[in-house]
Amino acid sequence: MKINIIYRSKVITEADKEIISILKELIRKKESHELIDPDDLLREKFIKTFGLMALILIILSVVSKILGQGQEGLGLISSTTFTLFFMMLFMHLNNKSKNPSIILYVLTFLSAMIPIWFT
Numbered sequence: 491m492k493i494n495i496i497y498r499s500k501v502i503t504e505a506d507k508e509i510i511s512i513l514k515e516l517i518r519k520k521e522s523h524e525l526i527d528p529d530d531l532l533r534e535k536f537i538k539t540f541g542l543m544a545l546i547l548i549i550l551s552v553v554s555k556i557l558g559q560g561q562e563g564l565g566l567i568s569s570t571t572f573t574l575f576f577m578m579l580f581m582h583l584n585n586k587s588k589n590p591s592i593i594l595y596v597l598t599f600l601s602a603m604i605p606i607w608f609t
Contacts, residue, residue: 505589512586533582540575547571576601 502510516534520526547568554564580598587594 505587505591508587508589509583509591509594512583515586516582533578533585537575537578537582540571540578543571544568544575573601573604 516537547564551564551568577598580594580601584590584594584598
């Protein structure tokens, strides 16, 4: 309901609407009889897997902070996982989008370069 209100709003552009529809397509559950390009299916599985791993690592880092046991290796693993997740997500959006967006190109570049600069 809330997404429909935002989707119909005049604030977002056509490129934004396209990105929202690509994200909806990525999240929705595919039917078993539906034909899907194997490359798209593999890309979606990678994105979902890295997203799930990033969520699990967030939970683990919060629990380790609460218990007072800092895990140094957990920081390196989580930064790598976050980097891969966002980089693959933005590359997927760039690949699927019919209206290329400079914002998506910049986000893709930054998601790849920021961990290199700060490690």
